[in-house]
Amino acid sequence: MQINTRKAGAATIIDLIGPLRLGDAEQAFRDQVDQFVAAGVQHLAVNLAGVTELDSSGIGALVRTFSTLKRGGGKCVFYAPTQRVRMLLKMVRLDGVLEIVEDEATALTRV
DSSP states (O other): EEEEEETTTEEEEEHHHHHHHHHHHHHEEEHHHHHHHTTTEEEEEEEEEEEEEEOOHHHHHHHHHHHHHHHTTTTEEOOOHHHHHHHHHHHOOOOOOOEEEEEEHHHHHHH
């Protein structure tokens, strides 16, 4: 998995490219989020457009990211999931829990 980060105003954007599943990819994502939280980042937008696979560990990492930021008074928005990722999140009924929007512009207005 490749993880790219960038700033857009007050928000930090994480672009995920590749499979987000148990192992190094999931751990790298969690570590990146932990670094941002430790640095005081409050507004995070996660680009899911490049996520090719998602397993239960990857879903857990997304939920952990969302809840960690929310608990700390921040906000996390996920955007542009592929059809497959959107279906998986809907299957486990997280589409109504996580904030998921269609594109980056919408995500940036929500964080």
